[in-house]
Amino acid sequence: MSPAKPALVPVSSAAVKWLANGQRGTSSETIFTHLTGIVATSGYESHPHDPADLGRCRRLLEQVPELRHAFSRMRDVSPIWSRLVDEWGLLSEMMDLEAPDWRKGRGTCPKTYNRMKQIGC
Incomplete structure (x- = not known):
């Protein structure tokens, strides 16, 4: 018998x-x-x-909070996604420090980019 798959996240109005x-x-x-x-x-x-x-990924998780709660399941997609999930908090902190106005499309994030490359992105 194969293990049950986790339930999919219901689609909310925020997701639509x-x-x-x-x-x-x-x-x-x-x-x-x-x-x-x-x-x-x-x-x-x-x-x-x-x-x-x-x-863009961070905006999605902010705009559709129910996906944030299931985000750890992204580890199943690929080894790179698994590393990204593990590093997500650090990458987010780095990005926020380097470019506080990133949500407005302002700023650059060279340290965040370098860290992403280090983990295989």
Whole structure:
């Protein structure tokens, strides 16, 4: 008998709003698809490759809080996602310190980018 799969996150009005109007990229779409079961990707799974990608993923998790609670399940997507989940808090702190206005599209994050490269992004 195979182990039961974790339940998918129900789709809220916040999730529908993100689908319609959110800042989307393949890595944030991968989070949405993996956690909800609704295909939002353009055909392949991806992880964030730079701070701009990371920012889109962070916005998704802020705008759709129920996905944040299931985020640890992203470890199942790939070894890189597993490392990202483990480092998410540190990457977020680094990004916030380097570019406090990243949500407004301002600032650069070279240290965050270097750390992302160190973990395989």
